[in-house]
């Protein structure tokens with residue numbers, strides 16, 4: 001596991017909020033098996049998992065995450081499902097999954113951007129799947145981010161944010177590599193769904209809400225950015241102020257595209 005970009009002390013609550021907010025756009029594209037056990041890689045605090053378990057009563061989840069702090073919280077979040085025998089939880093790096101072809105599906109949500117070798121992670125997951133089982137990955141494509149009118153503090157912070165992720169061994173554009181990575185990892189029937197979000201005057205409240213989410217997402221990397229000397233306190237405040245101003249400004253625009261890819265292991 002490479003260093004984790006989002007290091008603020010609000011990370012637990014941010015992951016719960018993010019899971020609840022983003023699923024309106026992404027969940028419709030998630031492909032899961034009708035029954036059996038899904039391997040969820042990088043479950044974080046289990047926020048998305050709990051919702052998925054409620055939505056899919058015929059599924060069980062085996063959840064792994066390399067971060068012991070996240071896993072400890074996931075154990076609490078998922079305790080009712082663990083008690084029902086519908087969830088198991090393990091503190092494990094994706095590359096250490098047993099290659100015993102036991103799972104009926106695999107799910108990655110905002111995980112591959114953080115791993116040093118996304119191909120190795122997908123190969124390891126493929127070896128844990130039953131032949132023909134599906135995988136579904138939702139990943140970032142940070143170079144797609146566009147905002148208008150251009151804000152220098154926001155642009156500068158965003159550049160530093162992405163540079164830090166690369167420095168930590170991650171890939172802020174891993175979404176664009178998903179089809180090639182899945183093919184190289186031995187997956188077939190690859191389908192890619194770009195999910196484009198666009199906020200402007202046509203829905204001012206939704207725009208304000210997304211700029212607010214964006215500000216929180218970027219601020220979650222502030223401790224690491226400050227430790228690496230990439231930003232100071234002023235740059236954080238200026239980015240937050242820019243997002244607040246753009247969020248309520250007539251004529252402002254924000255667009256971002258993330259990628260959802262599904263495939264089957266041979």
Ligand SMILES: C[S@@+](CC[C@H](N)C(=O)[O-])C[C@H]1O[C@@H](n2cnc3c(N)ncnc32)[C@H](O)[C@@H]1O
Nearest residue numbers: 001042043044065066067070093094109110114
């Ligand atoms: C942005 S969080 C996403 C959490 C969750 N999937 C969600 O959508 O709320 C990414 C998670 O991936 C985990 N992670 C990163 N690298 C990993 C690896 N190599 N193996 C397992 N988990 C990893 C991190 O610890 C973190 O909890």
